[in-house]
Amino acid sequence: MSTPVQETSIGEQLKALIRLQHIDSKIDQVTKLRGDLPDEIRDLEDEKEGLITRIEKLKAERGEDEAMRRRSEYDVKEAEELIKKYEEQQLQVRNNREYDALTKEIEAQKQRIVDANLRVEELTLRAPEHDVNMEIAQQRLVVLDEILSGKQAELNEVLDDTKHEQAELESRRNDAETSVDPRYLRAYKRLRNRLRDGRAVVPLERGAAAGFAVPPQRQLEIRQRNRIVACEHTGRIIVDQELFEETVREIPS
Numbered sequence: 001m002s003t004p005v006q007e008t009s010i011g012e013q014l015k016a017l018i019r020l021q022h023i024d025s026k027i028d029q030v031t032k033l034r035g036d037l038p039d040e041i042r043d044l045e046d047e048k049e050g051l052i053t054r055i056e057k058l059k060a061e062r063g064e065d066e067a068m069r070r071r072s073e074y075d076v077k078e079a080e081e082l083i084k085k086y087e088e089q090q091l092q093v094r095n096n097r098e099y100d101a102l103t104k105e106i107e108a109q110k111q112r113i114v115d116a117n118l119r120v121e122e123l124t125l126r127a128p129e130h131d132v133n134m135e136i137a138q139q140r141l142v143v144l145d146e147i148l149s150g151k152q153a154e155l156n157e158v159l160d161d162t163k164h165e166q167a168e169l170e171s172r173r174n175d176a177e178t179s180v181d182p183r184y185l186r187a188y189k190r191l192r193n194r195l196r197d198g199r200a201v202v203p204l205e206r207g208a209a210a211g212f213a214v215p216p217q218r219q220l221e222i223r224q225r226n227r228i229v230a231c232e233h234t235g236r237i238i239v240d241q242e243l244f245e246e247t248v249r250e251i252p253s
Contacts, residue, residue, distance in 0.1 A: 016179035018247040021201035037155045075116040079109040203244035
């Protein structure tokens with residue numbers, strides 16, 4: 001007496017899995033209507049974030065260069081004043097040792113002027129290139145904002161067109177889940193996440209399932225509908241084709 005109960009239980013589980021898969025496939029179709037828009041928007045947002053970071057970095061570098069240029073110009077003026085001071089002191093020295101020490105100080109300040117002028121020249125030459133890079137980044141940011149706005153509008157339109165259908169399907173999906181044994185539901189969800197096409201439950205068609213041949217003995221087990229049979233290649237749950245089609249026909253449109 002126990003065998004028919006087990007068969008009925010497994011048979012109902014197979015039908016419940018088919019129903020769940022059918023609804024999930026419909027949800028997948030609705031999701032595909034969005035196309036690559038979500039990924040494109042994410043990529044554009046990442047690029048925008050990178051550009052904003054680059055612009056901030058360029059601004060900081062520009063500020064640092066300007067501060068360095070002012071310091072260098074100040075160094076030149078300070079060094080010139082010190083040279084004048086040391087030259088005046090040389091006229092008042094009492095021995096060669098003091099004179100030589102002042103001469104070294106004068107030479108050091110002259111080198112300071114040379115170094116400072118080189119820095120000013122380098123920063124002056126770098127400024128136009130820096131400004132060009134800033135302009136390019138800012139222009140790209142404007143273009144990105146326009147593209148992002150258009151892509152987001154496209155996505156919002158698709159979402160508006162499909163939100164009612166998706167909400168209804170999600171509700172039906174939640175109901176369908178309650179009919180699936182938790183063990184099988186966990187396996188089903190793992191397969192859904194792992195498989196690229198999301199088809200965790202597939203029918204046996206002409207001796208094959210999802211493109212993989214099924215041995216005759218396994219085909220017989222599948223047609224008996226009293227076992228959960230998984231594909232040895234992909235792990236997909238294989239069901240009898242007639243049961244699959246019959247169950248799908250019973251699902252409200």
